[in-house]
Amino acid sequence: MTETVHPVTDEWAKRAFVDNARYEEMYQRSVADPDGFWAEQAKSLDWIKPFTKVKNTSFDAPDVSIKWFEDGELNVSANCTDRHLATRGDQTAILWEPDDPLTEGRTITYRELHENVCRLANVLKSHGVQKGDRVTIYMPMIPEVAYAMLACARIGAIHSVVFAGFSAEALAGRIEDCRSGYVITADEGRRGGRTVPLKVNTDEAVTIAEAAGARVNHVIVVKHTGADVAMKDGRDVWYHEVIDGTSADCPAEPMNAEDPLFILYTSGSTGKPKGVLHTTGGYLLYASMTHRMVFDYHDGDIYWCAADVGWVTGHSYIVYGPLANGALSVMFEGVPTWPTPSRIWEVVDKHKINILYTAPTALRALMGAGDDHVTKTSRASLRLLGSVGEPINPEAWEWYYRVVGDSRCPIVDTWWQTETGGIMITPLPGATALKAGSATRPFFGVKPALVDADGKFIEGAGSGNLVITDSWPGQMRSVYGDHERFVQTYFSAYAGLYFTGDGCRRDEDGYYWITGRVDDVINVSGHRMGTAEVESALVAHPKVSEAAVVGYPHDIKGQGIYAYVTLMVGEEPSDELQKELKQWVRKEIGPIAQPDLIHFTPGLPKTRSGKIMRRILRKVAANEFDTLGDTSTLADPGVVNDLVEARKNNG
Ligand code: WTA
Numbered sequence: 001m002t003e004t005v006h007p008v009t010d011e012w013a014k015r016a017f018v019d020n021a022r023y024e025e026m027y028q029r030s031v032a033d034p035d036g037f038w039a040e041q042a043k044s045l046d047w048i049k050p051f052t053k054v055k056n057t058s059f060d061a062p063d064v065s066i067k068w069f070e071d072g073e074l075n076v077s078a079n080c081t082d083r084h085l086a087t088r089g090d091q092t093a094i095l096w097e098p099d100d101p102l103t104e105g106r107t108i109t110y111r112e113l114h115e116n117v118c119r120l121a122n123v124l125k126s127h128g129v130q131k132g133d134r135v136t137i138y139m140p141m142i143p144e145v146a147y148a149m150l151a152c153a154r155i156g157a158i159h160s161v162v163f164a165g166f167s168a169e170a171l172a173g174r175i176e177d178c179r180s181g182y183v184i185t186a187d188e189g190r191r192g193g194r195t196v197p198l199k200v201n202t203d204e205a206v207t208i209a210e211a212a213g214a215r216v217n218h219v220i221v222v223k224h225t226g227a228d229v230a231m232k233d234g235r236d237v238w239y240h241e242v243i244d245g246t247s248a249d250c251p252a253e254p255m256n257a258e259d260p261l262f263i264l265y266t267s268g269s270t271g272k273p274k275g276v277l278h279t280t281g282g283y284l285l286y287a288s289m290t291h292r293m294v295f296d297y298h299d300g301d302i303y304w305c306a307a308d309v310g311w312v313t314g315h316s317y318i319v320y321g322p323l324a325n326g327a328l329s330v331m332f333e334g335v336p337t338w339p340t341p342s343r344i345w346e347v348v349d350k351h352k353i354n355i356l357y358t359a360p361t362a363l364r365a366l367m368g369a370g371d372d373h374v375t376k377t378s379r380a381s382l383r384l385l386g387s388v389g390e391p392i393n394p395e396a397w398e399w400y401y402r403v404v405g406d407s408r409c410p411i412v413d414t415w416w417q418t419e420t421g422g423i424m425i426t427p428l429p430g431a432t433a434l435k436a437g438s439a440t441r442p443f444f445g446v447k448p449a450l451v452d453a454d455g456k457f458i459e460g461a462g463s464g465n466l467v468i469t470d471s472w473p474g475q476m477r478s479v480y481g482d483h484e485r486f487v488q489t490y491f492s493a494y495a496g497l498y499f500t501g502d503g504c505r506r507d508e509d510g511y512y513w514i515t516g517r518v519d520d521v522i523n524v525s526g527h528r529m530g531t532a533e534v535e536s537a538l539v540a541h542p543k544v545s546e547a548a549v550v551g552y553p554h555d556i557k558g559q560g561i562y563a564y565v566t567l568m569v570g571e572e573p574s575d576e577l578q579k580e581l582k583q584w585v586r587k588e589i590g591p592i593a594q595p596d597l598i599h600f601t602p603g604l605p606k607t608r609s610g611k612i613m614r615r616i617l618r619k620v621a622a623n624e625f626d627t628l629g630d631t632s633t634l635a636d637p638g639v640v641n642d643l644v645e646a647r648k649n650n651g
Contacts, residue, residue: 006434016296016430023431030444046083048254049073057471061491068282068473075252077154080323081114099190099334118250120151123242127218131156134180138162140189141333144222148184156253160263163310166590168201172208186222187229192338199229257281263480266418267530269520275480286474290422291321304330305357312418336362341369345377357386361525363396386412389526390558397436415439421474438511445472455494466504467497522551522559537588543571552621560596562621573600603639
């Protein structure tokens, strides 16, 4: 394949914060003198008590410990609201675009944001929430979700945002895991013309969590669609009722830089989702600095990150990064394809968006709908495009560049993870020549490396597993309540190194090309799914004996979910059962976890010691029958032929 290189234009090199010479110089400094570099950058935040120490980190198991600015004090909500009041109180902070284009949107100024946050913070306090308490946020994409996050930050409560597409079951597990005594939700959510029963799910989740020993004191409910929902006396309160008359005067709690800010659950290769823990100072610095430099955000720009706040992208690049920078952040309740595949571009024109950040899966879906939906809109306001969540294939990249951006807008393909808090490998628009499909070069302070299976460093051009050799301020600090799991998951594969779980190639120019997960995590439409989670949902069904789940190539989703299922003795495969199992997984986890294909099989390929050979299952699912490799170590090699035949017949 021939690579097209898109050089930085003179105009971009001039207008951007960072051109290539500056990138080189700053990058060198950031890795040679992290203390000096980050101390200087940290001046961009408002500190209540200045720090005297900068970096204090160790990647050496079992004593992994990550601390940044450990004796400094600040408050995240004060950094995102109070400090902007004098200079931009009347400027829009959040521009809300509703699901239905025919209904009216909302604009929230920094002054209004500040007032709303303070009121809700006082409401939380008056309902008993204290510093360090966990508050679960299960909300649609409406401005109140940002108020909720910032209100927690204001009083030092730790929020755990749960994606509104997760089921009651999944919500219950997360409430229970962090012993969250409070939930903030809405009557219903809206997405793509449909409603999501958030309060009904919350009620069910609280029942499940309490049966398992958790205790939920209060549920605060935002009236959004006006649906008739049950309110439990003494426990449930309406947001608008408790806010009304509550004082908007709420001093921001001074927080240590290493006090927890939030927990965000994410899937790994084993067990239940982990509560990724981020803290206050390092996270906010990293989120705001990457937002400013990667998107080259200048005052007056209209910026739209089309992610959901239920994921880390929404945390760092809808709420914390942009608001810390005093930016205008567009918040979108809907989906890219409703009511028509032109919706994104219509929103771009309506609000004169300059910077758009979205995911490859959305681009592939829109690309499939035809160019007319794009070309009939203007998009003249666009200046910069971003991509996140999964590898972007060169075809989708070129389409984004040529059709969406009229070959005028650089694309920043940003590689990062829930664990990293912010963008790690990315072009900077004024500094980096682009190659379609490459996340290009590390951000300041990030030291990536490639290792082979034995942990030996790969120098120069080559492929291997992607590790990061030293800490950066946005790094997660622990798995909530389970530091050992943190150490085990990220620092045990390669001694002294943070293992990302991703495979990667580095080319002759030192550019990084992420190739996807090398562990048992699959990436479905940019959402992380642990195969173990889907498997345990399936085997919880009374008719299922055993299940093995793998990812397989999917045109739009990137990866689809392929489930091999063995039934209990006496049960027969059928189309109905296949439907029932898909429905079952939706209920156990949520629609995003629903298997695309269920392959009933009398047996699974196992080694003599009983280990399922996933390598073979992946190959069969991908229709790669010629490269199955050695099957002689299997307990029953015949199983593989049966699987291959069945796969061929399924098409
Ligand atoms: C994948 C999302 C290639 C990767 C911010 C990573 C990407 C996982 C990219 C993290 C990209 C994210 N190119 N792959 N630009 N961005 N990924 O935690 O496999 O939801 O490990 O964070 O998504 O997903 P997470």
